[in-house]
Amino acid sequence: MCQTDRYNGKSSFEEWKKEWAIEERYNFKTTEHKWQKIWEKEKAYKVEIDANKEKFYALVEFPYPSGAGLHVGHPRSYTALDVIARKKRMEGFNVLYPMGFDAFGLPAENYAVKTGIHPAVSTLKNIETFTRQLKSIGLSFDWDRCFNTCDPEYYKWTQWMFLKFFEKGLAYKSKMAINWCPSCKVGLANEEVVNGHCERCGAEVIRKDKEQWMLAITKYADRLIDDLDKVDFIERVKSQQINWIGRSHGAELDFDLTDNSGTSLGKKLRVYTTRPDTAFGVTYMVVAPEHSSVAALMEYFENRTEIQAYIDETARKSDLQRTANDSKTGVELKGIKAKNPYNGQLIPIFISDYVLTGYGTGAIMAVPAHDQRDYDFAKIFHLPIIQVLDGGDISEKAFEGDGSHINSGFLDGMSKDDAIKAAINYARQHGFGDAKTNYKLRDWVFSRQRYWGEPIPLVYCEHCGWQPIPESELPLTLPDISDFQPDNDGSSPLAKATDWVNTTCPKCGAHARRETDTMPNWAGSSWYFLRYCDPHNDKEFASKEALNYWMNVDWYNGGMEHTTLHLLYSRFWHKFLYDCGYVPTPEPYNKRTSHGMILAEDGEKMSKSRGNVINPDEVVDTYGADAFRMYEMFIGPFEQTAMRSDESLNGVYRFIGKVYALFTKVVQKNLSTKDLQMMHACILEVSERIDQMKFNTAVSSLMSYTNYLANLSEIPEELYETLLKLISPFAPHLAEEMWARLGKTTLIVKESWPRGDAELAKENTVTIAVQINGKMRGTIEIERDAAQDKVIAAAKSLDNVAKQLSVAEPKKVIVVPNRIVNIVV
């Protein structure tokens, strides 16, 4: 290491000493800047595969480099895993802690539409800002592994993987009603629609029929649920994913269609139900207005005009209007009936928009006695309500609880589970149905009508259909265009680049057109953690060796908002690669945690429109990176929402100044028993609390320990060294500086983590609380692990206790060693 860097430009330690002898306060600005430069020069955080060392892969979600710069939310997550990464590094692990940029996306494109500045230009500029900001916080990323997803060297592999999906038939084009944002002029995945509004711009989402590329994530639905057992994800992430996938077990049953007299039309209506056991309570059926059999059966209906009017009305409604509807509407399909296959009863059929076309079969059997929605509908249309489960009172509302079956023929007397089995068996034996599992999860809409995304590497040939471009032609780079405005008709801006669009078919050589839709911004982030393992590889997305060594991600932290988006998508993507044999493990992340949001001081969400956004640069500038880092960790429990406050920022700022000031009292001196005890207790506490992500209490341990040191007239060097090591994950600049001032020539970030000794951490004397009937009456000081009768004797000799015992006989004495004596009288 170049010594003049360490010594603030001075040639020797002695020279430098003169400089800091006159400083009273900690100059965080020059100090932090100095060490950031030294770390960078020394490549202090660079990692390579090392078969002799155990690896640890810590990952945080890489940011989208928006024009606004780093948000205060980012550092909370990044610092947390930085603390963990730094500690693991000091514990001897080979730590991979990488950072990159998720650089494709709508904001850059919208900005381009507004200003004419090419997304590639603004994105690179933003990446520069982000990089500078991230470095200013002193995060220990291995910057040599940094990449961004809009780099052709990267998206070459995103395209390559898409071709694999295509090859295996998991990428398919389908014309379907998709979520369309009229403001962004782009199709959205279900996961991107929030309460009927576009997740990004807030405009109301409408339905639009479009040809879209889809990825068959539903094929992985079961494994995406079941494999959650193999990983250590926090509960709310697991349950949210399970909820989103929405697996339900039930049955599909066919109901014969008849005319009014009961003569079969030779057609069937299939329903999905989770409760086939309630079939004897079915009093009518409902099909979604868009259901294909409604149009197909039109000739049989007596009230066609009325039916058509309802269908048209439904089509005009957005999803939001449809679900906002409190009271149920619908129209009976007059002229036909359905025959209940369980009891032969003829029942009416309705269309109603409370039945969704996209779930199950788009048709239901209604059991108004035991389903509130059916009950509401039945009341409005004066339909019979037949109770088939014993219990409850159905005069006011549906009974949705459990009860044994009544009015149910062969199911009478059975419990729920038995009756479901029996009902399905009956359907199977009589050939009108079978068990069926359904999911709320839909396939992933993978096309976007945008410019700033990965081009989909397929061409359409009149003769050969959709053809993949040869792998040798990857990456298929984005053409340079100047008009980024999407069309109202829903075609991508890329359609205007006619030179690029027109090409030849790789199979037959005839004229062909390229796909002009691009991939969604979730594409690049679906596998980026694999690329970090081997980011400069131009032969493969990552070598087998690198993947075998580094994967899995040991600890992944990120926002809850990505639970049903990025996290689900990337697990799916990874499983697909696993099935193809490209990655060694079926799940990418061993452990997933999630940080709480940071709210503004008024408890509101921080947002540009509210004008309460805080720029991390300002905080770093006023308080320094270390104070900012420690503040982010001290603000509250990591997984909970926290409120920003300048006061507590002041608190940690003072703390850092205190640690700095202690330096003048450091001397060469042996440790007292008390010193040893305090030191080891602190080591144990901080170590344990970092591992458990209890960063706020880890910091308070450091503060308590520092207070102990502050009360000593002379501080033995070992105590101070230990403090520096323990504080280094939180405040690496300060730790590095003081380490150097102790005359050390190594980097503290490469030092080893102190080992705590639980025996030494124990105090020699303990304070034991003395209670009478569970009420505190005083405390006694006694040596640790003292004999029971000695403790009891000491307790009884307390004035307060003796007074009470003079009037009452002790019935029982409970002694908890080193903790409490409770005398029951």
Add this chain to the structure above:
RNA sequence: GCGGAUAUGGUGGAAUUGGUAGACACGCUGGAUUUAGGUUCCAGUGGCUUUAGCUGUAAGAGUUCGAGUCUCUUUAUCCGCACCA
């Protein structure tokens, strides 16, 4: 409605997992240093009350020698999903 969480001083939050509630910090009060403000340092700080005591962890009940912690009931707040049959 379903799923997940949370509830402790003026504030953010601790509590070795059933054993001295309020660690650590912020704020506040008083004092010292300072020309003053800020900084820094010392003391105090849950409530009520006369030293001694009583009371206190959203509300109510229960288990226990002992409950912030366990069980049941209720309430409030936050987050996610939501006509998913």
